Amino acid sequence: ISNGWADSDIYVIVGQAYYQQGDYKTTAKFMGDYVNNIESKGNTPKEQLLLLVFDSCRRNSDTACTTNSLEKLVRYYQKEDYWKNLIVARPGIASTSRTTSTRCASSGTRATWASL
Numbered sequence: 059i060s061n062g063w064a065d066s067d068i069y070v071i072v073g074q075a076y077y078q079q080g081d082y083k084t085t086a087k088f089m090g091d092y093v094n095n096i097e098s099k100g101n102t103p104k105e106q107l108l109l110l111v112f113d114s115c116r117r118n119s120d121t122a123c124t125t126n127s128l129e130k131l132v133r134y135y136q137k138e139d140y141w142k143n144l145i146v147a148r149p150g151i152a153s154t155s156r157t158t159s160t161r162c163a164s165s166g167t168r169a170t171w172a173s174l
Contacts, residue, residue, distance in 0.1 A: 066104075073110055086114035086123055093130065105135050121147070 064072075069092045076085040089111045093103045108131050115123035128144040131137070 070107070070110075073107075077110060077114060082114040082118040083120075086111055086118055086120065089114065090123070090127075102134050103130070105131070108134070 069089070073085055073089040073092070076082075076088060089107060093107055093111060096103045096107075108127055112124065112127035112131060115127055125144070125147045128140060128147055131140040132144050
């Protein structure tokens with residue numbers, strides 16, 4: 059890994075090993091750095107990676123890390139549970155986020171999402 063030869067599977071295995079050992083601080087740091095590297099290349103991190111970072115931060119009682127990982131989950135994977143958790147982690151986000159709404163032409167269903 060330190061020489062840059064590892065693929066994504068190796069990163070996930072190492073991150074999961076730290077997690078299973080209960081080393082949540084190292085898991086959050088290791089996987090968080092990996093997620094940042096993925097983002098710096100213009101790619102979207104897998105949801106599983108973000109969830110591993112989120113839960114490691116939460117178990118480590120690191121509020122800033124937990125909030126940051128929730129923001130990434132919301133940014134890349136618009137799920138209601140992620141929004142609910144983020145609103146709890148960052149009170150006031152509901153009043154400061156910008157929402158965008160659109161209506162599907164064929165079904166007439168309205169979809170709304172927020173930008174952070």
